[in-house]
Amino acid sequence: MKPIQVGLLGIGTVGSGVFNVLARNQDEISRRAGRGIQITMVADLDVERAKAVVGADIQVVNDARAIIANPDIDIVIELIGGYGIARALVLEAIAAGKHVVTANKALLAVHGTEIFAAASAKGVMVAFEAAVAGGIPIIKALREGLTANRIQWLAGIINGTTNFILSEMRSKGLDFDVVLKEAQRLGYAEADPTFDIEGVDAAHKVTLMSAIAFGIPVQFDKAYVEGITKLGAADIKYAEQLGYRIKLLGITKRADKGIELRVHPSLVPSKRLIANVEGAMNAVVVQGDAVGTTLYYGKGAGSEPTASAVIADLVDIARLHTADPEHRVPHLAFQSNTLQGAMDQLPVLPMSEVVTSYYLRLRVADQAGVLAKVTGLLAEAGVSIDAVLQREADEVGGEGSTQTDLIILTHDTREGTMDSVIAQMQALPTVLAPITRIRKEELN
Numbered sequence: 001m002k003p004i005q006v007g008l009l010g011i012g013t014v015g016s017g018v019f020n021v022l023a024r025n026q027d028e029i030s031r032r033a034g035r036g037i038q039i040t041m042v043a044d045l046d047v048e049r050a051k052a053v054v055g056a057d058i059q060v061v062n063d064a065r066a067i068i069a070n071p072d073i074d075i076v077i078e079l080i081g082g083y084g085i086a087r088a089l090v091l092e093a094i095a096a097g098k099h100v101v102t103a104n105k106a107l108l109a110v111h112g113t114e115i116f117a118a119a120s121a122k123g124v125m126v127a128f129e130a131a132v133a134g135g136i137p138i139i140k141a142l143r144e145g146l147t148a149n150r151i152q153w154l155a156g157i158i159n160g161t162t163n164f165i166l167s168e169m170r171s172k173g174l175d176f177d178v179v180l181k182e183a184q185r186l187g188y189a190e191a192d193p194t195f196d197i198e199g200v201d202a203a204h205k206v207t208l209m210s211a212i213a214f215g216i217p218v219q220f221d222k223a224y225v226e227g228i229t230k231l232g233a234a235d236i237k238y239a240e241q242l243g244y245r246i247k248l249l250g251i252t253k254r255a256d257k258g259i260e261l262r263v264h265p266s267l268v269p270s271k272r273l274i275a276n277v278e279g280a281m282n283a284v285v286v287q288g289d290a291v292g293t294t295l296y297y298g299k300g301a302g303s304e305p306t307a308s309a310v311i312a313d314l315v316d317i318a319r320l321h322t323a324d325p326e327h328r329v330p331h332l333a334f335q336s337n338t339l340q341g342a343m344d345q346l347p348v349l350p351m352s353e354v355v356t357s358y359y360l361r362l363r364v365a366d367q368a369g370v371l372a373k374v375t376g377l378l379a380e381a382g383v384s385i386d387a388v389l390q391r392e393a394d395e396v397g398g399e400g401s402t403q404t405d406l407i408i409l410t411h412d413t414r415e416g417t418m419d420s421v422i423a424q425m426q427a428l429p430t431v432l433a434p435i436t437r438i439r440k441e442e443l444n
């Protein structure tokens with residue numbers, strides 16, 4: 001059979017990986033796909049650099065639309081990134097009847113509803129394994145491997161940059177700013193690391209997983225997003241003394257009234273496997289009613305790990321593109337004629353309705369009755385305390401003026417309740433600095 005023809009938009013780190021892995025493993029990949037998979041055109045603004053990667057036999061252009069206009073191209077791989085030109089090109093490729101493979105989590109998390117609807121109307125596939133957790137086949141696992149399950153929750157370390165920074169902060173006892181600079185010097189963090197450190201990249205990824213896990217539309221605008229920029233070495237140290245590590249988790253959960261969708265730093269018991277995922281590695285824990293807890297671990301970024309996911313999508317498309325679209329695996333795991341009903345029944349909950357437990361750190365005056373006042377406010381609101389840690393007082397400001405850190409772990413409570421208790425505690429004259437609140441996930 002004639003090889004399937006692929007056009008590649010953008011040949012940077014991931015694109016080069018796709019080209020190299022396809023070339024290296026072409027025999028095995030063809031035997032798996034049932035036919036050859038050939039990149040026949042590449043578009044990149046830097047034509048000379050692209051030619052240096054792909055050689056003389058492949059046509060290199062600087063206009064992505066030349067690929068979309070080519071009737072011989074069956075699949076377009078979009079590796080440009082961002083929401084701007086990438087969105088236009090993906091929609092144009094779909095309109096031209098091309099299948100699309102993309103690693104662009106931002107594009108799909110924000111414009112996924114429009115893109116998947118266009119693809120369904122045109123009868124083409126949009127595959128995006130590489131968009132979430134790089135080389136880990138988590139989309140395949142959620143959409144197909146776990147298809148028997150009612151998924152209850154999933155939680156993932158899905159941003160390598162922030163996991164690297166948190167690992168360094170913990171092992172070296174350093175503050176965020178110091179480690180970020182070091183991560184940038186070593187190339188682990190981008191020159192503009194905003195999307196990573198503010199949790200946006202992780203929120204794009206958990207938004208996609210949430211849609212597949214629960215059969216809801218992609219709704220990045222409803223996700224709660226909090227990054228790691230305010231974390232201090234002291235909180236990481238206190239958490240460790242209490243048996244926890246702090247990880248930036250993307251969490252989505254089926255609750256009574258809807259779906260929780262959130263990214264924020266979380267205390268995780270040190271004994272959990274996911275708490276021990278260090279450096280730039282990624283991991284996702286999925287809890288299904290039949291299978292129980294499953295864990296997926298691997299490289300979440302990088303040239304060949306991400307290429308591994310892109311090529312898996314190419315093979316899927318090579319196998320399925322002649323199938324009746326009704327018989328393909330749905331883009332978001334659930335048949336689209338069930339999507340509307342699911343959306344009505346399962347709203348994404350506001351953060352005030354999320355139920356979780358908390359780590360609180362209060363800088364307090366070391367005076368009689370302070371602990372009683374603080375715990376009294378928690379008791380009045382019905383918030384149950386799990387553990388309390390108080391260090392010996394520090395001398396601050398000379399004789400008679402001492403302060404200390406008071407650490408409280410709570411049991412599960414509604415975030416809205418916790419917000420109002422924190423406001424009341426903050427108003428106490430003996431609470432001397434802004435209260436630190438970090439959510440805690442037992443993941444059991």
Ligand code: HSE
Binds near residue numbers: 161196300301
């Ligand atoms: N910037 C991401 C990370 C990789 O640090 O994990 C691409 O999603």
